[in-house]
Amino acid sequence: MSAEEVVIHHQEGESGSPTLSLVEKRERSHFGFRRWKNRLAHGLFLISTMIGVIVLGALLWNVVKDGWAWVTPTFFNNFASRLPEQAGIKAAFWGTIWVIGLTVPLTFIFGVGTAIYLEEYARKNRFTRFIQLNISNLAGVPSIVFGILGLTLFVRLMGLGKTVLAGSLTMTLLVLPIVIVAAREAISSVPNNLRLASLAMGATQWQTIRRVVLPYSMPGILTGVILALSRAIGETAPLIMIGAVSFIAFTPGYALDAFTVMPIQIYSWVSLPQPAFQHLAAAGILVLLAMLLSMNAFAVFLRNRFSKDK
């Protein structure tokens, strides 16, 4: 905008002689209108940017105001309780870490594997396009549907029961489409010359993928994975569906234990009548946000590392 203004000022300066012709007058008013339109656009876009920031700020302020005082060591060391001052998130906190901890490798292996196959190995024929279409469609399926799938497939058919593993597998299915789409984008952005050069040196296709394609596309893949996990960490509905419990007084010891997660605990507190539980819910949200942000920070760290190595 400033560049344009300079030009306009310049032109105005030139035509600023006392004898303005009709044409010049018209041109000046035309410039004025265009400048006005430009300002308007600038303002509108600024407002739409600020709306997001303001909403986030309001949300954080609200949550911090309500919950900060409740984030204490007791809060981390106690299980849920009917007495708000004794209630904590120990079970939910470790449950979330377990579920996400199992979801990360599962999504990474299946997601990146699918993307590599589709981009590097599969022939571009009707079948591949069919698969791609289906994956994009899956990304838009409501999460509760994945909950029902997880309940019938993992909990009942495979007999895993209402366990951490069943929860992680359901979460993996839920976020897999996001990871696949992101990883494919990242892999297809690798310049083809690099692949050809590697193959020309005598490397096999697998060697090329492992040593050239993946390192090059890793930052993009990691971004996709982290977006996917950010979604998984906040999901409630599918986990309630597969039978994650609301009250549990032990933390999972292995992958086949019962569990609860942070969003379920928060939801359970929010719906209780006693006002103190609303503060506990806010404190839970703070912890969940902190978990999410530290996960994101770690991903950014990893991504920078990969970018630098290149």
Add this chain to the structure above:
Amino acid sequence: MWKKGLAVAGALLLSVSLAACSSNASGGGSEKDKGLSGTIRIDGSSTVFPISQAVAEEFMKKNPNVNVTVAQSGTGAGFDKWTKQETDLSDASRLIKDEEKEAAKKSGLEPKEFPVAFDGISVVVNKENDFAKTITTKELKKIWEPDSKVKTWKDVRSNWPDKPIKLYGPGTSDGTFDYFTGAIIGEEGKSRTDYTQSEDDNTLVTGVSGDKYALGYFGFSYYEENKDKLNVLKVDNGKGGVAPSFETIKNGTYSPLSRSIYVYADEKTMTENKAIKEFLSFYLKEGKQLVSDVGYVPLTDKDYEKGIALLEDK
């Protein structure tokens, strides 16, 4: 470079799983073999959830080797899981339906029904509402029946102001909704639909307390906790208006809007897993105080004794 990244990622995963493992060591599972041990899985109504959670909490303090988990997927979903024997006890905010009973019997379960507390549905208005004090069940029916013509308070009673009435109530999947419609309209699930619905009763509290001409209904405990923000209406079923309170719900005068809530168990599972029977006995004998702690109304002692008798009798 890629290998190094992989190593970093691997280290992260390892540390996460190690941390998770170590948490378990502190979290319990120590094998002191004295007293009861085992697991009890409870699922069902979210209305009963706070009571079951409180009882589970106290029970585990006394029996540290028993793990009790409580979920709240709803009365219907709870019975479904119970029938598939994925849970041991089922919380219910209504009686078991005939088809649910059939399904349970088909899979070899014999449902035993234990009332554990009363819940009263409160009909509430805004704090600034100075005209409505009592409402008859007929008027409630006129307001809430399907295709209701009631648009203003004047439509309900001619000496009330000619102001639009704003309605708040639970969503259709809620047990409170089923009970209210059954008791007031005469048929479960029948209701007008043009009102503000929320599954979260706290939302209804906020709604009614911020709207001068609002009327809503929800569980008694939500009124108990928000007395300062709401006015409760006396409900008149032809014998004079009665306001919901611990007293009137317990002695049955707050009618028809008080109901029992239940826990369902099966005899065979109880003989196989001693902990379940102990837990239920604890629920009925010592749960009374806990019931009022979490905002519900305890049954009379006689009712609890009936439950205990049912439990002991094979």
